[in-house]
Amino acid sequence: MKERIKAIIEINDNTSSRVFAFFIQALILLSVITFSVETLPELEPDTRFLLRIFETFSVVVFSIEYILRIYVSDKKLKFIFSFYGIIDLLSILPFYVALGVDLRSLRALRFLRLFRILKLVRYNRAMNHFNAAIKSAKEEILLFIMVTLILMYFSAVGIYYFENEAQPEHFSSIFDSLWWAIITLTTVGYGDVYPITVGGKVFTFFILMIGLGIVAIPTGIISSALTRSVDKKE
Amino acid sequence: MKERIKAIIEINDNTSSRVFAFFIQALILLSVITFSVETLPELEPDTRFLLRIFETFSVVVFSIEYILRIYVSDKKLKFIFSFYGIIDLLSILPFYVALGVDLRSLRALRFLRLFRILKLVRYNRAMNHFNAAIKSAKEEILLFIMVTLILMYFSAVGIYYFENEAQPEHFSSIFDSLWWAIITLTTVGYGDVYPITVGGKVFTFFILMIGLGIVAIPTGIISSALTRSVDKKE
Amino acid sequence: MKERIKAIIEINDNTSSRVFAFFIQALILLSVITFSVETLPELEPDTRFLLRIFETFSVVVFSIEYILRIYVSDKKLKFIFSFYGIIDLLSILPFYVALGVDLRSLRALRFLRLFRILKLVRYNRAMNHFNAAIKSAKEEILLFIMVTLILMYFSAVGIYYFENEAQPEHFSSIFDSLWWAIITLTTVGYGDVYPITVGGKVFTFFILMIGLGIVAIPTGIISSALTRSVDKKE
Amino acid sequence: MKERIKAIIEINDNTSSRVFAFFIQALILLSVITFSVETLPELEPDTRFLLRIFETFSVVVFSIEYILRIYVSDKKLKFIFSFYGIIDLLSILPFYVALGVDLRSLRALRFLRLFRILKLVRYNRAMNHFNAAIKSAKEEILLFIMVTLILMYFSAVGIYYFENEAQPEHFSSIFDSLWWAIITLTTVGYGDVYPITVGGKVFTFFILMIGLGIVAIPTGIISSALTRSVDKKE
Numbered sequence: 001m002k003e004r005i006k007a008i009i010e011i012n013d014n015t016s017s018r019v020f021a022f023f024i025q026a027l028i029l030l031s032v033i034t035f036s037v038e039t040l041p042e043l044e045p046d047t048r049f050l051l052r053i054f055e056t057f058s059v060v061v062f063s064i065e066y067i068l069r070i071y072v073s074d075k076k077l078k079f080i081f082s083f084y085g086i087i088d089l090l091s092i093l094p095f096y097v098a099l100g101v102d103l104r105s106l107r108a109l110r111f112l113r114l115f116r117i118l119k120l121v122r123y124n125r126a127m128n129h130f131n132a133a134i135k136s137a138k139e140e141i142l143l144f145i146m147v148t149l150i151l152m153y154f155s156a157v158g159i160y161y162f163e164n165e166a167q168p169e170h171f172s173s174i175f176d177s178l179w180w181a182i183i184t185l186t187t188v189g190y191g192d193v194y195p196i197t198v199g200g201k202v203f204t205f206f207i208l209m210i211g212l213g214i215v216a217i218p219t220g221i222i223s224s225a226l227t228r229s230v231d232k233k234e
Numbered sequence: 235m236k237e238r239i240k241a242i243i244e245i246n247d248n249t250s251s252r253v254f255a256f257f258i259q260a261l262i263l264l265s266v267i268t269f270s271v272e273t274l275p276e277l278e279p280d281t282r283f284l285l286r287i288f289e290t291f292s293v294v295v296f297s298i299e300y301i302l303r304i305y306v307s308d309k310k311l312k313f314i315f316s317f318y319g320i321i322d323l324l325s326i327l328p329f330y331v332a333l334g335v336d337l338r339s340l341r342a343l344r345f346l347r348l349f350r351i352l353k354l355v356r357y358n359r360a361m362n363h364f365n366a367a368i369k370s371a372k373e374e375i376l377l378f379i380m381v382t383l384i385l386m387y388f389s390a391v392g393i394y395y396f397e398n399e400a401q402p403e404h405f406s407s408i409f410d411s412l413w414w415a416i417i418t419l420t421t422v423g424y425g426d427v428y429p430i431t432v433g434g435k436v437f438t439f440f441i442l443m444i445g446l447g448i449v450a451i452p453t454g455i456i457s458s459a460l461t462r463s464v465d466k467k468e
Numbered sequence: 469m470k471e472r473i474k475a476i477i478e479i480n481d482n483t484s485s486r487v488f489a490f491f492i493q494a495l496i497l498l499s500v501i502t503f504s505v506e507t508l509p510e511l512e513p514d515t516r517f518l519l520r521i522f523e524t525f526s527v528v529v530f531s532i533e534y535i536l537r538i539y540v541s542d543k544k545l546k547f548i549f550s551f552y553g554i555i556d557l558l559s560i561l562p563f564y565v566a567l568g569v570d571l572r573s574l575r576a577l578r579f580l581r582l583f584r585i586l587k588l589v590r591y592n593r594a595m596n597h598f599n600a601a602i603k604s605a606k607e608e609i610l611l612f613i614m615v616t617l618i619l620m621y622f623s624a625v626g627i628y629y630f631e632n633e634a635q636p637e638h639f640s641s642i643f644d645s646l647w648w649a650i651i652t653l654t655t656v657g658y659g660d661v662y663p664i665t666v667g668g669k670v671f672t673f674f675i676l677m678i679g680l681g682i683v684a685i686p687t688g689i690i691s692s693a694l695t696r697s698v699d700k701k702e
Numbered sequence: 703m704k705e706r707i708k709a710i711i712e713i714n715d716n717t718s719s720r721v722f723a724f725f726i727q728a729l730i731l732l733s734v735i736t737f738s739v740e741t742l743p744e745l746e747p748d749t750r751f752l753l754r755i756f757e758t759f760s761v762v763v764f765s766i767e768y769i770l771r772i773y774v775s776d777k778k779l780k781f782i783f784s785f786y787g788i789i790d791l792l793s794i795l796p797f798y799v800a801l802g803v804d805l806r807s808l809r810a811l812r813f814l815r816l817f818r819i820l821k822l823v824r825y826n827r828a829m830n831h832f833n834a835a836i837k838s839a840k841e842e843i844l845l846f847i848m849v850t851l852i853l854m855y856f857s858a859v860g861i862y863y864f865e866n867e868a869q870p871e872h873f874s875s876i877f878d879s880l881w882w883a884i885i886t887l888t889t890v891g892y893g894d895v896y897p898i899t900v901g902g903k904v905f906t907f908f909i910l911m912i913g914l915g916i917v918a919i920p921t922g923i924i925s926s927a928l929t930r931s932v933d934k935k936e
Binding site for chain 1: 387402409425442445450458
């Protein structure tokens with residue numbers, strides 16, 4: 001009995017296992033979409049009721065799946081405290097915990113329910129290749145993050161001194177200036193804050209010249225990591 | 235007779251074939267431009283009449299070309315249902331179908347006429363090299379698309395919880411937040427929606443740090459695919 | 469005599485040649501800056517007079533340099549019609565031609581004067597390395613430009629059908645939509661035009677997903693071209 | 703005695719040295735954060751007083767550290783005038799110099815205090831790898847900066863001629879146009895200045911097509927430099 005359930009739940013090459021995996025994946029996708037639909041501001045009570053029914057159904061299925069996964073695993077505690085074991089639990093927990101709590105706190109707890117989408121990753125073996133590339137470039141990525149953070153801090157301090165007097169509402173402190181630094185160095189450029197003084201504009205020019213190089217670094221790191229990872233595969 | 239037409243229509247190294255290909259390509263370009271000109275809001279009746287004449291002329295030429303292509307092909311059905319066979323038909327069909335329909339529905343159907351531009355690709359042999367690079371990196375590109383979509387969904391849910399109360403008009407649901415996530419993670423940053431709360435700004439910072447890495451991935455994938463593709467060519 | 473001038477004007481390893489090259493380069497940079505200063509809207513007559521004197525001085529020096537370059541070159545006609553010979557002439561011509569013309573047309577002609585800055589390239593031998601990389605990737609770059617243009621045209625037509633009715637002032641024709649397509653696909657995102665309909669936003673999502681890949685292509689092309697170019701150097 | 707202090711202050715593999723390095727790094731991070739907090743506009747006197755106490759404490763620690771570093775170094779003058787020696791001094795100097803000066807000038811001098819963050823780099827040996835990559839690509843990076851600057855200048859002059867008459871407030875001179883060129887070519891696109899004439903928009907299209915290639919160059923340079931640097935490591 002246990003062996004037969006295991007053959008279905010854990011990924012194998014037989015048909016029933018594939019059907020089960022596809023069914024769970026489809027249910028995850030649907031529950032993610034219904035979760036998004038629930039946030040729409042002007043939903044009719046009927047729609048809200050249907051979404052609630054589907055939510056209950058999917059939580060029941062995910063709960064049964066979670067219990068079966070514990071049942072079939074040889075090392076039960078190891079599974080429960082593994083990455084996917086925790087995600088499996090967190091993706092159904094908000095439903096049960098919410099029953100005894102008031103509605104507003106429930107809303108914050110539902111954020112946890114999002115972890116359910118991480119299950120999509122579970123069934124994807126191709127991810128391994130990508131993980132290998134990230135692992136091999138770990139040191140360089142950490143170094144890049146540090147360099148980027150230092151550059152962002154310097155940009156924020158610099159623009160604060162140039163723009164604080166001219167635009168005290170937008171550059172009121174270094175923390176406000178950091179927002180400008182993030183949005184500018186990532187080249188997003190919303191346009192909510194930008195320098196207006198000549199000094200601030202010249203400073204922005206130099207920061208962006210350096211920033212172009214900084215943006216090029218992670219591209220270079222990941223590009224070379226992927227190339228090496230693919231070379232090894234071949 | 236059939237052989238002589240075939241020598242002209244299908245791409246060969248003789249002069250008449252080149253002249254024909256150049257003439258068709260020029261006509262495609264011109265018909266694309268006239269299609270764009272037709273959308274200008276304040277066109278004079280005379281201009282509209284001239285555009286109509288040119289449209290009729292180009293459709294007649296493309297129809298003759300289409301019939302000849304069927305005539306000279308050895309496996310007629312295979313050509314008709316091939317990618318370019320379908321595009322050839324779709325690029326002339328709206329003209330004939332529109333004759334019996336009212337003007338407004340015609341406008342929507344004319345959208346199909348755009349497929350004509352795809353014919354530009356037909357005569358371009360250099361495209362093959364590019365296709366090879368895309369094909370070799372197919373798996374990685376699919377994986378990147380999945381990772382990007384998951385990141386976008388998480389960004390949308392996160393910013394919804396941070397900004398919904400402060401800006402209910404811009405972040406009214408997760409679908410509205412998805413628009414913000416797309417525009418921010420691609421670094422387009424129109425500036426129509428952006429976070430204003432401290433929590434939302436800090437969240438945007440972390441999402442963009444990850445986003446910079448995500449943008450670097452397809453660059454790395456295509457860069458290494460092209461390098462390998464060029465290496466093979468040499 | 470001719471040999472001595474040649475030793476100074478053409479780039480050699482002696483001191484006088486280096487001093488001359490440095491002097492000309494500095495004069496080019498100064499004349500580029502003064503040209504920019506002249507466009508400032510509220511200049512005092514004294515400043516304008518000083519700029520005029522410097523302009524006259526620099527044109528005299530560049531004219532003498534141009535005549536000497538013709539004098540020392542062995543194949544005079546070849547130099548005059550070479551890339552740098554033409555730039556040398558164009559960078560001084562507006563000054564002389566303007567004397568007999570009215571002020572407004574002079575303003576348009578001065579645009580040509582900008583070519584003077586191209587002389588900066590002349591003395592830079594390192595440029596050769598960069599040129600080699602561009603030349604080796606010529607075909608791929610042309611293909612990328614074609615693919616980008618086709619994608620931009622499709623984006624413009626698509627957004628026109630989605631947004632024309634909702635925003636007739638911003639998406640009045642395919643030409644207006646092209647402006648949106650350019651600013652969006654390059655991720656500049658000024659925020660002067662952006663989709664507001666649900667259809668337009670979903671369409672923008674798909675276009676940007678493809679656009680991220682498109683932006684990755686020239687990066688990949690140039691990256692691999694530079695790598696190969698550096699490999700050959702080593 | 704001197705040897706024992708040296709063993710603690712300079713980076714070694716013993717425990718006391720690691721504890722000291724961690725303590726100094728934490729103090730640097732905290733003093734950087736408190737410096738940012740001080741710029742918040744509406745601070746209460748109590749908070750300001752606490753920040754002042756922490757500032758005094760950290761400057762005392764950094765001063766003792768600076769004196770000890772001079773004491774333990776074999777070539778004292780070489781350390782004082784080394785990069786990190788100067789940064790160490792600059793990061794504590796504003797505190798002492800400010801004592802005899804009025805408050806406003808103190809504010810400008812405090813900018814120098816930021817150099818303290820550069821000490822973070824000091825303890826990071828991994829930085830060497832990154833430095834090697836930058837050094838090997840020095841020539842190409844300089845060339846790229848020159849090409850970018852020339853392109854930016856041409857863009858500014860071009861857009862000035864197209865947009866000056868239509869938008870004299872935004873494109874009043876070439877210097878104003880340079881701001882547009884910087885923000886557009888780096889794809890930041892704040893949206894404070896953008897072309898509105900047809901000529902200006904077409905010009906922007908061509909500049910951006912070239913600009914996409916320009917942005918690809920430093921990415922390619924750093925990508926290949928990092929790949930070679932990693933290859934050598936392996």
